[in-house]
Amino acid sequence: xxxxxxxxxxxxxxxxxxxxxxxxxxxxxxxxxxxxxxxxxxxxxxxxxxxxxxxxxxxxxxxxxxxxxxxxxxxxxxxxxxxxxxxxxxxxxxxxxxxxxxxxxxxxxxxxxxxxxxxxxxxxxxxxxxxxxxxxxxxxxxxxxxxxxxxxxxxxxxxxxxxxxxxxxxxxxxxxxxxxxxxxxxxxxxxxxxxxxxxxxxxxxxxxxxxxxxxxxxxxxxxxxxxxxxxxxxxxxxxxxxxxxxxxxxxxxxxxxxxxxxxxxxxxxxxxxxxxxxxxxxxxxxxxxxxxxxxxxxxxxxxxxxxxxxxxxxxxxxxxxxxxxxxxxxxxxxxxxxxxxxxxxxxxxxxxxxxxxxxxxxxxxxxxxxxxxxxxxxxxxxxxxxxxxxxxxxxxxxxxxxxxxxxxxxxxxxxxxxxxxxxxxxxxxxxxxxxxxxxxxxxxxxxxxxxxxxxxxxxxxxxxxxxxxxxxxxxxxxxxxxxxxxx
Numbered sequence: 001x002x003x004x005x006x007x008x009x010x011x012x013x014x015x016x017x018x019x020x021x022x023x024x025x026x027x028x029x030x031x032x033x034x035x036x037x038x039x040x041x042x043x044x045x046x047x048x049x050x051x052x053x054x055x056x057x058x059x060x061x062x063x064x065x066x067x068x069x070x071x072x073x074x075x076x077x078x079x080x081x082x083x084x085x086x087x088x089x090x091x092x093x094x095x096x097x098x099x100x101x102x103x104x105x106x107x108x109x110x111x112x113x114x115x116x117x118x119x120x121x122x123x124x125x126x127x128x129x130x131x132x133x134x135x136x137x138x139x140x141x142x143x144x145x146x147x148x149x150x151x152x153x154x155x156x157x158x159x160x161x162x163x164x165x166x167x168x169x170x171x172x173x174x175x176x177x178x179x180x181x182x183x184x185x186x187x188x189x190x191x192x193x194x195x196x197x198x199x200x201x202x203x204x205x206x207x208x209x210x211x212x213x214x215x216x217x218x219x220x221x222x223x224x225x226x227x228x229x230x231x232x233x234x235x236x237x238x239x240x241x242x243x244x245x246x247x248x249x250x251x252x253x254x255x256x257x258x259x260x261x262x263x264x265x266x267x268x269x270x271x272x273x274x275x276x277x278x279x280x281x282x283x284x285x286x287x288x289x290x291x292x293x294x295x296x297x298x299x300x301x302x303x304x305x306x307x308x309x310x311x312x313x314x315x316x317x318x319x320x321x322x323x324x325x326x327x328x329x330x331x332x333x334x335x336x337x338x339x340x341x342x343x344x345x346x347x348x349x350x351x352x353x354x355x356x357x358x359x360x361x362x363x364x365x366x367x368x369x370x371x372x373x374x375x376x377x378x379x380x381x382x383x384x385x386x387x388x389x390x391x392x393x394x395x396x397x398x399x400x401x402x403x404x405x406x407x408x409x410x411x412x413x414x415x416x417x418x419x420x421x422x423x424x425x426x427x428x429x430x431x432x433x434x435x436x437x438x439x440x441x442x443x444x445x446x447x448x449x450x451x452x453x454x455x456x457x458x459x460x461x462x463x464x465x466x467x468x469x470x471x472x473x474x475x476x477x478x479x480x481x482x483x484x485x486x487x
Contacts, residue, residue, distance in 0.1 A: 049254045056246055064239035071235075072228045079224055080170045084195040087213055088168060091123055091197060104136055104199075104208040117143050120211060130192065131214040134199075137164060142209070163196035163210035170195055191221040285325065292318040341376040342384060344418065348407055351388035355396060364399050369408035377418060377485055383459045390456050391422045391479050398426025398477060416485050423478040429471040437469065 103116045117134075124132040124145040134143040139155040154160075159169035172193045193215045198207045295314040298307070352366065359366060377384075395405050403425040410419045429437065438457050460467050465483035 048257070049251055052250045053247060056250075057243060060239045060243050064235040068232050068235040071231045075227045075231065076172075076224050077170075079220060079227075080172065080193055080195075081168070083193065083215070083217065083220060084168050084170050084197070087123075087126075087195055087215075088197045090126070091119075091211070104142070121145060123211075123213060128215045128217045128219075129213060130216050131212075133212040133214075134209060135160060135164070135212065136209045137207075139164070159194070159196045160210060160212070163198050163212075164207055166198050166200075166207050168195065168197055191218070192216050193220075284321070288318050288321055338380055338382075339378050340381060342379055342381055343374070343376055344409060344420070345370045345372065345374050347381065347384060348388060348409070348420070351385050352392060352407070354389065355392055358396050359405075362396055362400060363402035364396055365404045367404060367406045369406065371409055371411060374409060374411060375418070375485055377463075377483060379463055383462075387456050387459055387481070388422075390453070394453070395422055395424035395426065395477070395479075398424050398428070403476075411485075418483045418485055420481040420483070421478060423476060425476040428473040428475055428477055429469070430473055434469060434471060438467075 103113060120132050120134060120143065123129065131149075132145050133141050133149055136142050138153065139157060139160055140153045141149045141151060144150050159171050162169040170193065172191070174191060195213045195215070196210050197213070199209045199211060200207055292315055295311040295318070298311045303311070348370065349368075358364075392405070392407075399405070405425075406421070406423040408421045408423075410421075411417070412419065438453050457467050460481060460483065463483055465481060468480045468482075469477065470480070471477035
């Protein structure tokens with residue numbers, strides 16, 4: 001039987017409308033959203049964590065090194081200064097009331113001179129002392145326990161000049177690195193300290209000369225080394241602790257910033273989707289309702305089989321387009337919930353009840369493994385029902401040639417956690433697509449806009465829950481939902 005021209009024209013227009021509408025939902029809407037949210041010329045994003053890792057390490061290392069050097073120098077100087085003060089006090093106690101002017105001005109007797117020099121010989125017998133020299137105001141050695149240095153002048157000598165000016169001066173070194181002419185030792189000295197101490201008159205208002213004490217203070221040297229090691233160890237450990245602590249804080253802050261950026265982008269996406277969905281809904285719903293009503297009216301009476309099939313195709317496609325519009329509106333809004341205590345087992349059975357025809361048509365067998373009794377969960381029933389309807393629908397679509405659908409739950413009492421699993425034996429999802437299925441507008445179906453699983457994850461996230469998808473090609477997919485139950 002030939003199809004009337006009007007019928008053929010309607011069929012062609014139907015196919016044209018179907019292709020055009022599919023083009024709108026599959027291409028134009030995502031592209032419009034991308035254009036709406038597309039920024040200007042993209043610049044390479046600032047990597048906060050990488051820059052902080054480098055700069056903070058350099059800064060902390062520099063601060064640790066500089067502070068350690070300063071502390072070690074301060075420690076060494078103060079310990080040597082303290083040793084010099086002890087030597088000075090010992091010398092002052094020996095000299096006592098002796099008139100030093102007689103010795104330095106050359107008016108003393110031989111007996112007085114020998115007596116004065118005997119005092120410094122006692123200093124030379126002090127522990128760790130290597131040599132003692134006595135200088136006049138011009139820097140000439142008047143006496144030394146080593147006769148090779150007598151009558152020698154080793155000026156300029158910065159420390160000696162300071163001592164002749166009335167201050168204690170200290171210098172240190174090793175015999176392997178002589179810095180002055182008088183640094184002559186008969187044996188290898190790993191560490192020596194030279195202390196220059198002024199010699200005052202009785203009234204302590206005039207300096208006649210100075211005496212120099214060379215020491216090899218091994219115990220003092222070891223104490224300084226231990227102190228320096230302690231300073232460096234503390235600086236290194238303290239710097240590492242500070243670096244690790246700051247790195248952890250900045251890493252957490254970076255993750256939080258990225259999360260907030262994602263939420264901001266998602267919010268902007270929702271605004272764009274909401275505005276576009278409202279426009280699409282108002283612009284398409286009324287024509288779709290008219291088309292559907294006309295198709296239903298054309299089925300009244302006794303139309304030809306081809307005409308009946310064409311009208312039924314129109315009704316199916318209109319219903320599918322209406323479903324897309326509802327899905328977009330639901331994804332854009334997801335707000336305004338009404339919380340109530342929900343018995344999850346009843347909700348699961350109720351959600352499955354709307355799929356009887358599809359289950360029979362696809363020859364899918366359903367198995368329940370639900371624990372009883374199951375604690376109630378406080379949530380929005382409409383939103384929770386949408387979760388299960390969407391997941392069950394996906395599972396059935398994955399088994400067009402038949403299969404098995406298993407719905408189970410389990411309550412972990414000590415964690416107060418509810419686990420719900422929906423498992424199918426369908427075609428599964430390729431590994432390279434598993435990470436993409438929760439992204440908005442990503443879909444592998446011939447029909448759909450790709451917001452179903454994204455909406456499911458958003459709803460579950462509002463209850464502090466998580467969703468996990470495990471799948472293998474040709475072996476099926478398992479969706480696990482974990483929702484904490486508040487006490």
